[in-house]
Amino acid sequence: MKRIIILTVILGLSQALCAQTSADTTDVPKGEILQKVDLGIEAGVSFLKNIRSPYSASPSYVIRLPLMAHLKLAERWNLNVGLRYDFQWDILRHNVTPTEGGGIDILTTPTTGRQTATAFHSYLGIPLELEWLLTPRSRNGLRLSADIYAAYAVSEYLTIRTLDARNTYSHGMRSGTYKEVVESDDPMFQPWKLEIGLKVSTDAIGLLHGIRFFTNLLPTYIDPAKDGKIYTSGITLFL
Numbered sequence: 626m627k628r629i630i631i632l633t634v635i636l637g638l639s640q641a642l643c644a645q646t647s648a649d650t651t652d653v654p655k656g657e658i659l660q661k662v663d664l665g666i667e668a669g670v671s672f673l674k675n676i677r678s679p680y681s682a683s684p685s686y687v688i689r690l691p692l693m694a695h696l697k698l699a700e701r702w703n704l705n706v707g708l709r710y711d712f713q714w715d716i717l718r719h720n721v722t723p724t725e726g727g728g729i730d731i732l733t734t735p736t737t738g739r740q741t742a743t744a745f746h747s748y749l750g751i752p753l754e755l756e757w758l759l760t761p762r763s764r765n766g767l768r769l770s771a772d773i774y775a776a777y778a779v780s781e782y783l784t785i786r787t788l789d790a791r792n793t794y795s796h797g798m799r800s801g802t803y804k805e806v807v808e809s810d811d812p813m814f815q816p817w818k819l820e821i822g823l824k825v826s827t828d829a830i831g832l833l834h835g836i837r838f839f840t841n842l843l844p845t846y847i848d849p850a851k852d853g854k855i856y857t858s859g860i861t862l863f864l
Contacts, residue, residue: 660695660703667691667837668720671859673715673845679731680813680846680855682715682744687861691752700761705754709774711818715744715845721785724807727812727849729783738789745784747843750776765828768835772824778816783807810848819843826863834864 642726667689673682693707720732720740732740752774760766785805807813819842825833839861 634703646778658696658842660697662692662694664690664692666696666862667861669837669861669864671713671839671857673855673857675853676718678848678853678855679717679719679721679729680715680744680848681718683718685713685715685857685859687859688712689861693752693754695742700756703754703756703758705752705770706754709748709750709752709776711746711748711750711776713746715746717742717744723785723807723852728846729807731814736787740785740787742783742785745782746778747780747781748776749779750818752776754824766861767822768825768826772822772825772837774818774820774822776818776820778809778814778818779814781809781814783811790798813846815844815847817843818864823863824863837861837863 652797661814667687669687671682671685671687673680674686687711689711691707691709693705696704696706698704719742720727720736720751721742722732724730729742748782752772754772756768756770758766758768783806785807787803791801809816821842822837822839824835824837835859838858840858841856843856845857847853847857848855
């Protein structure tokens with residue numbers, strides 16, 4: 626329900642702000658700072674480091690909804706700031722099991738079934754981007770930028786589903802599926818994100834508008850048992 630309310634607010638703000646500014650920079654009067662306000666969509670993959678860790682993902686999928694105001698600082702320089710909502714799905718590489726005291730560990734006992742463990746994260750935060758235009762007079766020109774994104778996790782949880790090959794796990798499910806959920810209050814989840822990124826973008830390609838390389842300076846998980854920190858890096862494509 627929280628996600629629906631937040632997305633509704635973002636869409637409402639986007640419509641209200643876009644009604645007050647043109648989406649085409651050529652229509653902006655000379656000397657005006659605000660160039661445009663837009664709501665975009667980004668999709669990509671990220672990678673959790675340390676392949677031997679129970680938190681290692683293969684891979685993680687990312688969807689982002691940025692509502693951005695684009696401000697002109699100089700002929701070649703723009704400053705972009707706004708609000709961004711991120712969805713992230715970490716499909717874990719190993720069979721895992723929750724541990725006493727919090728966190729997860731690799732399942733070492735033999736199993737007759739198949740397991741799928743997925744961690745879900747959703748973040749709401751503020752992105753700040755400094756953009757340099759190679760050809761400022763061309764709307765399809767190449768743009769290079771560096772950005773930082775500070776966010777807080779609105780929701781985090783881990784779902785472990787085990788499908789028994791002999792169909793012996795009932796648990797009220799005829800398919801033989803056993804489901805465990807690790808809630809967001811588990812100490813392994815780290816609610817804050819401080820992400821930095823480098824982006825190359827252009828409107829000349831068509832559907833694909835750019836590519837961004839990013840890394841989270843704060844750990845995505847901290848293993849309560851080993852105090853190990855697991856960080857996230859990745860690539861995002863702009864549509």
